[in-house]
Amino acid sequence: MIAEPFAPRSLAPGGVVRVQWLGTAGFAIEHAGTVVLIDPYLTRASLRRCLLDRLVPDAVAIARHAPRADAIIAGHTHFDHALDIPAIALRTGATVLGSRSAVALCRASGVPLARVRDIEPAPGGEPVVAEVGPFHLRFVPSAHSRLLLGRVPFPGDISDCDQIPRRAGRYRCGAVFAVEIRVAGRLLVHLGSAELVEAGLGRTEPDLLLLCVAGWTASRDFPERVARALSPRAVLFSHWDNFFLPLERPAVALPAVQGARLAERLARASRDVKLGVLPLLGEVWI
Numbered sequence: 528m529i530a531e532p533f534a535p536r537s538l539a540p541g542g543v544v545r546v547q548w549l550g551t552a553g554f555a556i557e558h559a560g561t562v563v564l565i566d567p568y569l570t571r572a573s574l575r576r577c578l579l580d581r582l583v584p585d586a587v588a589i590a591r592h593a594p595r596a597d598a599i600i601a602g603h604t605h606f607d608h609a610l611d612i613p614a615i616a617l618r619t620g621a622t623v624l625g626s627r628s629a630v631a632l633c634r635a636s637g638v639p640l641a642r643v644r645d646i647e648p649a650p651g652g653e654p655v656v657a658e659v660g661p662f663h664l665r666f667v668p669s670a671h672s673r674l675l676l677g678r679v680p681f682p683g684d685i686s687d688c689d690q691i692p693r694r695a696g697r698y699r700c701g702a703v704f705a706v707e708i709r710v711a712g713r714l715l716v717h718l719g720s721a722e723l724v725e726a727g728l729g730r731t732e733p734d735l736l737l738l739c740v741a742g743w744t745a746s747r748d749f750p751e752r753v754a755r756a757l758s759p760r761a762v763l764f765s766h767w768d769n770f771f772l773p774l775e776r777p778a779v780a781l782p783a784v785q786g787a788r789l790a791e792r793l794a795r796a797s798r799d800v801k802l803g804v805l806p807l808l809g810e811v812w813i
């Protein structure tokens with residue numbers, strides 16, 4: 528176990544923002560009837576399917592676990608972040624916010640372009656911001672963990688997106704974003720890969736950091752850099768679960784994830800930070 532599970536009301540007894548973990552780096556964040564999804568990956572194809580087949584979103588899992596969305600954010604476009612985004616957008620009518628690779632995926636899947644927004648800034652430009660109901664979103668260019676023998680898996684952009692469905696390896700990484708989410712006076716930050724680019728982040732002291740665990744040991748001094756750059760009040764660990772297993776089963780940690788060591792180093796590098804996990808589909812309020 529990486530850390531003890533957060534009880535739903537453990538971070539703020541009067542919390543008004545609901546944060547539900549969808550497995551991997553996926554979250555549903557809801558306030559006052561508006562729902563923002565980040566990196567929702569509900570299909571959780573088996574390892575065999577990922578190796579052998581073109582990946583098709585699981586419509587039943589999507590209908591069950593992502594029934595509503597006003598906006599869907601793609602932090603990057605690896606399959607375990609982006610596979611389900613076009614299908615959820617088509618089903619819910621949500622707007623998609625993502626890289627040019629995410630835009631290409633949505634276009635090829637038939638999502639109306641009026642509901643797809645490219646959040647890559649112009650070279651040298653400021654991070655893109657967006658409003659979704661009561662949510663204020665800011666997309667800070669970030670980086671992906673070099674978790675595959677010192678390299679980013681499936682690097683590059685998706686530009687040749689003429690064929691859907693496609694194999695797992697053709698979901699190239701695309702641009703990577705850290706996402707700042709301001710709503711109801713709270714600040715959440717989502718890091719969907721275990722790497723960060725300090726320059727754009729500022730010491731924002733988020734009320735809750737949604738932190739990817741997978742591949743963190745490949746990023747030098749990762750826990751200390753996270754603590755120094757962000758100074759979060761609470762950290763909810765994500766992307767530590769074996770996502771080749773279905774959502775209905777209890778989460779099983781990925782091999783060699785070393786979550787306890789990450790938690791220990793984060794706690795040592797921070798002051799009074801609360802660290803926790805959620806069960807699959809569990810929720811916490813802030």
Ligand SMILES: [Zn+2]
Nearest residue numbers: 603605671720
């Ligand atoms: Zn990735």
